[in-house]
Amino acid sequence: xxxxxxxxxxxxxxxxxxxxxxxxxxxxxxxxxxxxxxxxxxxxxxxxxxxxxxxxxxxxxxxxxxxxxxxxxxxxxxxxxxxxxxxxxxxxxxxxxxxxxxxxxxxxxxxxxxxxxxxxxxxxxxxxxxxxxxxxxxxxxxxxxxxxxxxxxxxxxxxxxxxxxxxxxxxxxxxxxxxxxxxxxxxxxxxxxxxxxxxxxxxxxxxxxxxxxxxxxxxxxxxxxxxxxxxxxxxxxxxxxxxxxxxxxxxxxxxxxxxxxxxxxxxxxxxxxxxxxxxxxxxxxxxxxxxxxxxxxxxxxxxxxxxxxxxxxxxxxxxxxxxxxxxxxxxxxxxxxxxxxxxxxxxxxxxxxxxxxxxxxxxxxxxxxxxxxxxxxxxxxxxxxxxxxxxxxxxxxxxxxxxxxxxxxxxxxxxxxxxxxxxxxxxxxxxxxxxxxxxxxxxxxxxxxxxxxxxxxxxxxxxxxxxxxxxxxxxxxxxxxxxxx
Numbered sequence: 102x103x104x105x106x107x108x109x110x111x112x113x114x115x116x117x118x119x120x121x122x123x124x125x126x127x128x129x130x131x132x133x134x135x136x137x138x139x140x141x142x143x144x145x146x147x148x149x150x151x152x153x154x155x156x157x158x159x160x161x162x163x164x165x166x167x168x169x170x171x172x173x174x175x176x177x178x179x180x181x182x183x184x185x186x187x188x189x190x191x192x193x194x195x196x197x198x199x200x201x202x203x204x205x206x207x208x209x210x211x212x213x214x215x216x217x218x219x220x221x222x223x224x225x226x227x228x229x230x231x232x233x234x235x236x237x238x239x240x241x242x243x244x245x246x247x248x249x250x251x252x253x254x255x256x257x258x259x260x261x262x263x264x265x266x267x268x269x270x271x272x273x274x275x276x277x278x279x280x281x282x283x284x285x286x287x288x289x290x291x292x293x294x295x296x297x298x299x300x301x302x303x304x305x306x307x308x309x310x311x312x313x314x315x316x317x318x319x320x321x322x323x324x325x326x327x328x329x330x331x332x333x334x335x336x337x338x339x340x341x342x343x344x345x346x347x348x349x350x351x352x353x354x355x356x357x358x359x360x361x362x363x364x365x366x367x368x369x370x371x372x373x374x375x376x377x378x379x380x381x382x383x384x385x386x387x388x389x390x391x392x393x394x395x396x397x398x399x400x401x402x403x404x405x406x407x408x409x410x411x412x413x414x415x416x417x418x419x420x421x422x423x424x425x426x427x428x429x430x431x432x433x434x435x436x437x438x439x440x441x442x443x444x445x446x447x448x449x450x451x452x453x454x455x456x457x458x459x460x461x462x463x464x465x466x467x468x469x470x471x472x473x474x475x476x477x478x479x480x481x482x483x484x485x486x487x488x489x490x491x492x493x494x495x496x497x498x499x500x501x502x503x504x505x506x507x508x509x510x511x512x513x514x515x516x517x518x519x520x521x522x523x524x525x526x527x528x529x530x531x532x533x534x535x536x537x538x539x540x541x542x543x544x545x546x547x548x549x550x551x552x553x554x555x556x557x558x559x560x561x562x563x564x565x566x567x568x569x570x571x572x573x574x575x576x577x578x579x580x581x582x583x584x585x586x
Contacts, residue, residue, distance in 0.1 A: 104404035105370060110141050110387070114395035119387040120162050120380045121400075125185075126387055127151070127161040127168055128398050138170050138183075141398075151183050152190075162208040169193070169207045169214055178203030180216055180229075193229050194236065208250055211418070211435075213274070215239065215248040215255055226257050228274070239272050249292050252416055252483060254315075256282070256291040256298055269300050269313075275486045282313050292334050295414035295481055299323070299333040299340050310342050310360075323360050330358075336381045337411030337438050338362040338478070341370070343379060357388055359403075363411070363478060370401050383411075412479030413438035417472045423490040425560045428462045430489055432470070436481070440474035448489065465493035465520060494561035495520030499554045505572040510544045512571060514552070518563070522556035530571065544573045 110119075115131035116139070124143040129136050136158045138151040152158055156174035158181075163169075166185040171178060172192075180193040193207075193214060204227070207216040212231040217224050226240040226248045239248075244260035244267075253274040258267045266286030271293075272279050282288075287303035288311075296315040301308040310323040310330045323340055324330045328347040333340060340362065344355035354374035360367045370379075375392040376399070384403040389396055416435040421428070434443060434456045445453040447460050448468030462468065467487040474481055498517040503510070516525060516538050527535040529542050530550030544550065550571040555564040 103368065106402045106404075107371065108400045108402070110398040110400055111139075112397065114397060116398045117389045117396050118159060118161060118378055119389060119398045121382040121385060121387045122163045122165065123382065125163055126398065126400065127163045128389075129159050129161055129170070138168065140168065140185075143400075152181075160206050164209040164211065167209055169209045171203075171205045171207060171216075178205070180204050180207045180214065182209075182214070194234075206247060208248060210250040210252065211416075213250060215250045217246055217248055217257070226255065226272075228255065240270065242270075245270075247290055251293040251295065251414075253485070254293055256293045258289045258291060258300075269298065271298065271315075275484070290332060294335040294337065297335055299335045299342075301329075301331050301333060301342075307347055308345075310340065312340065324358075328355065332377075332379060334379055334381045336383060337414070339381060339384075339411070341379050341381045341386060343377065346374075357386065357401075359386070370403075371399075411438040413440040413474040413476050413481050415440075415472045415474040415481045415483035417470075417483060417485075419470070419489065422488060423492065426463060426465050426491045426493050428489070428491045429459060430462065431457070431459050432472075433457050434472065434474070436472070436474040436483075438474070438476060438478070438481075440476045442475040442480075444473040444475075446471045462489060462491045465491050467491075467521070490521060492521045492523075492558045492560050495522040495556045495558055495563050497522075497554050497556045497563040497565040499552075499565065499567075501552070501571065504570060506574070508545055508547055508573050508575060510571070510573045511541060512544065513539070513541050514554075515539050516554065516556070518554070518556045520556075520558065520560070520563075522558050524557045526555040528553040544571060547573050547575045549573075 113130055113132055116128050119126055119128040126141045128139055130139045135155055138158055138161050140149045140151055154174055156172055158170050158172050161170040168183045172181045183190045204216045204218045207214055214229045218227050224244050224246055225238055226245045228237045228239050239255055242259045242261035243263040245257050248255055248257040255272045259270045260267050267289055269282040269288045269291045271282055285302055288300050291298055291300040298313045302311050308329045308331055310333050312321045312323055329345040330342050331345050333342045338361055340360045343357050346353040356372040357370040357376055357379045359370055370386050376388045376390050379386055379388040386401045390399050413436045419430050419432045443456050445458055448470055468489040469486045470488045471484045496519045500517055501512050501514050525536055525538050527540055530552055549569040551568045552570045553566045
């Protein structure tokens, strides 16, 4: 069995809801009769107070230099982020409101923040992309809760039919495709890492922990116990959960457990029944402990002699991701699990085996990039579709349907320009304009209309004009009134 060393992180007696990423642990803490977000850096052994305002804050999550949490300041619930590298706090622009509408349970991965947004008795999952400043509604069901994200995949529990039967769903940001993972109606609390989703599910009268592998489509039962097993987490080959007890022992908590998939070994992290809210990063597990009428954050470190090696999970970024041809792009490996080999495909036929290659794109187009990361425990592949956009000066072109008819005539215009334009200016010949890529326009008067489209991007612009392109007639045939006189 592995050696487990426990360290007490806080002494305030009012700390709870920890999260961990790398050497940094974050939590919420009730000090001086006010909840604030705190962070402890294991490498410097320094504690930092992240927030200072007098509002209620909870659900902190950390990824890299960014910390997110829910905040009730200004009498409105909102999502806030603090960047440790810039020391800047930002309110994430959500459609938050007062009364019974609020965002909660935020979590972050790379540039993407996801959370659940409550509408009285209903809830949906939303995402905000820091790189594009765009907010997207992810779920469409009646009650969606507890989102988790890894790379381009978001998972959550969802009562899709409003009958209080919950299943696990997943949304792939790159493909814009939703997948239902479970069908039992009793699944909850999902977590995701790489191709693996873990969750709690009641199949025999109590919750056990299950895992679904997206690469194989296989479901695996991790625990088999008369007690409820809940709050699953996953990092690499390690799955974490807590034993919440059962009817036989009065629902007494039994502590936090772990399963190492590489060795199929299960062991207890801590046996204290007062521990809760576990989170994991590599061989470190953090949790709250409510013993002796106090609540503090603890960390258990698992010896390397215990769980086996972690297979990598491929991840990467690039800079820049768009620009004029020729475009030099620097790719950065962000894979976890300490890979030792890398295989890049850049989408234009070229490849590389460097960890952090630089590649030149010579032709305009959209390119899909793939990275396969490998170590002794296995390999994993990450793909980003149309990730690199190389632009050239666009050439304007368009079509319309219909091009003739009676007034009022509704015409749908379609941009067919080449060169990946990012701005459009339409002139419809009747004094009106549009900046949409594919606008619809209504002609209300008889006549022949000249249509002009100007497209542009960072490389330049182009204009095309079609004279007498749209012909609009009236509903009255010529001479009909003269014949009746």
